[in-house]
Amino acid sequence: MIKTLKVRLYPNEEQTVLLEKHFGGCRFVWNHFLEVRNRYYAEHMNDKKKGLTAFDTMKMLTALKEELTWLNEINSQSLQHSLVELDKAFRQFFRHNASYPTFKSKRDKQYFIIPSGFKAKGNRLIIPKFTEGIKYRDKSSIPNNIKQIVITKDADLYYASIQYESNEELEGGKGIVGLDMGIKHFLTTSDGIEVDPANSYRKFERKIKREQRRLSRKKKGSKNSKKQMVKVQTMHKKIRDARTDFNHKVSTAIAKHYGTVVIENLNIQGMQRNHHLAKSIADQGWYRFKTMLTYKLGWREAKLIEIGRFDPSSRMCSRCGNIKHDLKLSDRIYHCDVCGLTIDRDLNAAINIRNIGLIKVGQGMSEFTPVESAMAGYLNREGISYHSLKQEPQSLQR
Numbered sequence: 590m591i592k593t594l595k596v597r598l599y600p601n602e603e604q605t606v607l608l609e610k611h612f613g614g615c616r617f618v619w620n621h622f623l624e625v626r627n628r629y630y631a632e633h634m635n636d637k638k639k640g641l642t643a644f645d646t647m648k649m650l651t652a653l654k655e656e657l658t659w660l661n662e663i664n665s666q667s668l669q670h671s672l673v674e675l676d677k678a679f680r681q682f683f684r685h686n687a688s689y690p691t692f693k694s695k696r697d698k699q700y701f702i703i704p705s706g707f708k709a710k711g712n713r714l715i716i717p718k719f720t721e722g723i724k725y726r727d728k729s730s731i732p733n734n735i736k737q738i739v740i741t742k743d744a745d746l747y748y749a750s751i752q753y754e755s756n757e758e759l760e761g762g763k764g765i766v767g768l769d770m771g772i773k774h775f776l777t778t779s780d781g782i783e784v785d786p787a788n789s790y791r792k793f794e795r796k797i798k799r800e801q802r803r804l805s806r807k808k809k810g811s812k813n814s815k816k817q818m819v820k821v822q823t824m825h826k827k828i829r830d831a832r833t834d835f836n837h838k839v840s841t842a843i844a845k846h847y848g849t850v851v852i853e854n855l856n857i858q859g860m861q862r863n864h865h866l867a868k869s870i871a872d873q874g875w876y877r878f879k880t881m882l883t884y885k886l887g888w889r890e891a892k893l894i895e896i897g898r899f900d901p902s903s904r905m906c907s908r909c910g911n912i913k914h915d916l917k918l919s920d921r922i923y924h925c926d927v928c929g930l931t932i933d934r935d936l937n938a939a940i941n942i943r944n945i946g947l948i949k950v951g952q953g954m955s956e957f958t959p960v961e962s963a964m965a966g967y968l969n970r971e972g973i974s975y976h977s978l979k980q981e982p983q984s985l986q987r
């Protein structure tokens with residue numbers, strides 16, 4: 590399995606300049622050849638060969654470097670990788686999987702990719718063009734079988750994401766669980782654990798707004814404005830890191846404890862159109878969470894089953910299948926008029942999601958029996974706040 594280790598880099602002044610040149614050079618190559626490919630297509634759309642390939646642009650890059658000699662300061666493999674990425678973006682567009690490739694700006698995420706030629710020596714990471722190596726924080730040792738390294742900049746800090754092949758065998762969990770994702774609760778499991786959302790954003794929101802106002806009052810391009818900009822970026826980074834950490838902990842807990850996980854399909858297109866801020870932030874969080882959960886389950890040869898957005902998952906009674914048409918969004922408790930089941934609304938939905946997953950894998954419905962989940966202990970240890978929904982129905986009416 591491919592795993593990633595992210596380490597902080599401590600470049601010296603000279604290396605910082607060269608790293609910035611790499612970000613800029615790769616961006617330049619992307620933008621330049623995006624334009625070249627656009628122009629070629631406009632001029633040849635009626636010809637047999639309508640567009641350029643990655644190989645065509647690589648040959649053109651070699652010629653371009655004779656003209657723009659500053660490009661030679663940059664690792665040629667990283668520049669070529671930009672062309673491979675650009676080609677991939679075009680192919681995804683033609684397969685209708687993505688929107689048309691766009692130009693990159695300095696304000697976008699700063700990164701470049703190193704496909705080979707790296708090694709770790711002492712506390713230094715040696716990559717092409719940085720022969721003396723860049724210092725890194727050696728909390729964990731750098732693995733041997735590195736596949737690729739992505740260098741990024743976040744606020745004013747530099748990182749290397751080291752992707753490597755790991756032989757580690759991970760033991761998977763047992764049983765099947767349904768997850769109901771929500772805003773009020775991050776998720777509810779079908780065996781009765783409700784994980785609270787990470788509210789790191791709200792805590793910081795007012796503080797960030799204040800610093801952002803301060804930034805807008807400073808003269809653009811001035812030293813103070815740049816300093817304030819880094820301050821704002823650093824605060825955003827803190828929130829991002831806290832969210833990533835939260836998503837990692839919760840997805841690990843689930844991947845460790847269950848053999849099959851059932852979730853509802855995320856409506857990605859709806860997500861992009863969604864103007865409701867809280868909702869769209871939550872959606873992005875789930876999307877990242879789902880990505881993590883998918884690969885962590887994959888490591889353990891566990892299964893992820895996605896079911897369609899199934900409206901009755903919240904309106905259907907998980908015990909008798911009756912559909913409650915008058916269930917309001919504000920109803921936190923589900924009460925079935927037919928069989929008398931009284932249950933937390935999200936728990937009811939999670940059980941339905943699990944049962945639909947069971948039908949999909951051909952195991953049929955199974956009786957809902959709440960089990961003491963080992964996951965609760967894990968969440969506790971990791972400092973994630975959660976509730977157990979295994980109380981008597983009466984006590985659910987809070």
Ligand SMILES: [Zn+2]
Nearest residue numbers: 906909925928
């Ligand atoms: Zn019922």
